[in-house]
Amino acid sequence: MLRIEELKPNLTVTGIIPNAVVRILAVETMGESCSVVYRSPDGQLGDRMVFRTDEAGLSLAEAERPWAFTASGDDFKLGLEAYRISLAHLFDPMMAVHASDVEPLPHQLTAVYESMLPMQPLRFVLADDPGAGKTVMAGLLIRELNMRADAQRVLIVAPGGLVEQWHDELFEKFGMSFTIFSREHIELAHSSNPFDEYDFLIARLDQLSRSDDLLEKLKASHWDLIVVDEAHKLSASFSGKDIKRTKRFQLGEQLRAITRHFLLMTATPHNGKEEDFRLFMSLLDPDRFGGKLKGDANSRVDVSDLMRRMVKEDLRRFDGSHLFPERWAYTVPYPLSGKEQELYDAVTDYVRNEMNKAERMVDGARRGSIGFALTSLQRRLASSPEAIYQSLTRRHKKLQDKLEKLDNPTLSEPGGARSLALPSSLVQALPENIWEADESLNSEDFENMEEKLADEASAAENRQELQAEITLL
Structure with a gap:
């Protein structure tokens, strides 16, 4: 920063005019300000008043040769390293x-x-x-x-x-x-x-x-x-x-x-x-x-x-060794008790029978939902007797509720027969490919969807088929 008192002829200064270095030719001090006559880089003469508030922008300009090696060596090395990395x-x-x-x-x-x-x-x-x-x-x-x-x-x-x-x-x-x-x-x-x-x-x-x-x-x-x-x-x-x-x-x-x-x-x-x-x-x-x-x-x-x-x-490492150990896949059989076998056969027959009914449906979305629901029952069968018992109990109750809506006009939805379909709110929430729902939904949403489908998705298309399925359950 230059003070007004330091301005004198033959100084090269920045801050007199924007973005340019000027040479001062004459200075006339007037108390807290001064009048400066200068020559701009293009040779033009000019003058202006410089006030005390302008001092912060005034500084001496260092005269440098166009191709001088006087710049910061650290800055040059940093720029050169950046350029090297860009071409690495x-x-x-x-x-x-x-x-x-x-x-x-x-x-x-x-x-x-x-x-x-x-x-x-x-x-x-x-x-x-x-x-x-x-x-x-x-x-x-x-x-x-x-x-x-x-x-x-x-x-x-x-x-x-x-x-x-x-x-x-x-x-x-x-x-x-x-x-x-x-x-x-x-x-x-x-x-x-x-x-x-x-x-x-x-x-x-x-x-x-x-x-x-x-x-x-x-x-x-x-x-x-x-x-x-x-x-x-x-x-x-x-x-x-x-x-x-x-x-x-x-x-x-x-x-x-x-x-x-x-x-x-x-x-x-x-x-x-x-x-x-x-x-x-x-x-x-x-x-x-x-x-x-x-x-x-x-x-x-x-x-x-x-x-x-x-x-x-x-897949191998650099030393030629296998990345993964060799795989041996084989089935380990185990016997079921008499009651376990009876439960397994009964649920399997029920799922197979309902699957066959679903395959004959024209509505592909409903067919997929029923297939997914029945597959869920098989998974719960493999989980534990308590899991399949609770699932079949809930399913029996939900289907019984559907039957009551069909028999009671005040409870049924418009059209009556549509009570056999899944609730519209559940249908809208189903993913495009229901078999990949576990990957497109978070675990909580997937479990809720799976439970609702296992409880309500049925291949029954009329009251008689629905009653028969409830009796079987």
Whole structure:
């Protein structure tokens, strides 16, 4: 800071005019102020009054040569180190490994650096067995692409129960801070589209697939890399010549359209039906796998360029030893007592009989609910005699209540026969795929849903069938 009394001719000063260094030619002091005549860098003359309040912005300008080496050496070294790190991948092809808190195994390195990174753009299914460390592979890929400036915006889509695990592992092992998407982000978004405001985001699979509003917002965004965990949930199937697309599959098609790199991760890519597998692979390449396969429907397609699958028996450490011990699977039989066998046979016959009735139903949603409920009874049968006793007792009471509503018009719902159906509130709460409800719902919601279905879901379609089932129970 310069005081007014220190201003004199031939000084080079900053603060007289904005963002420029001037040379003072003359100074006339006037008490608490002074009149200054100066020459600006472009040679123009000027003058202005300088007051005591201007002193804080005045300072001497140091004359420096254009290419002088008089700057701070520490600042220069810091800038040079930052530039070196930005180019490190050119000299260290596995920079993400050295910049992360992981010790990758051979199959993880080959997946990232041999199978996925060379693909531009990336369209790939990582289908290694459970326990192979697919999250570590995805983290290395994200880190490597980010350091190469090829993934500045990353979206991870995972089942609800896995988002916290993704968030923690990416931060602890790779130092990457992701945001878990929630409804609050919609309300707080300045642009009304939260997908444009976060570069590193983790979203729940069903939260996106079930909301048309979120899908529209997602459609308007663009990402460098999208990773989908448990990607086998993005399923579709053929119904005759038509394709039956689930909401999750439609989400997968939309994700493919808004990203440069697209990675699907699943330990079970194939459900045994070749046509369904082709539809799943169409998420990566609709031109190659779209449409129904002509000729032999069971003929397998070559997907070695788009998918890698390694089973546990093939996973090894660097010293060549097996990563997992050899597996031996066998059944251990045990005898039931006479009464246990009688209970087991009676419940099994009841479940089998009701299953056969459900299979003849046209309503696929109700058929699935009944099948799920009956399967729940079998699980409780295997749990303990008390568990199956309580379940059958509650079921008997619920079905008896349905029968009373049918017999009493004042208790029945409009239409009468609709009393045989599940309550509308329960139907609306059911997930799209009820057999995967344990993964899409938290444990408490899943138990409540399972209990209600086991109590109320029935294949009876009229009063006589309902009475017969109650008698059997």
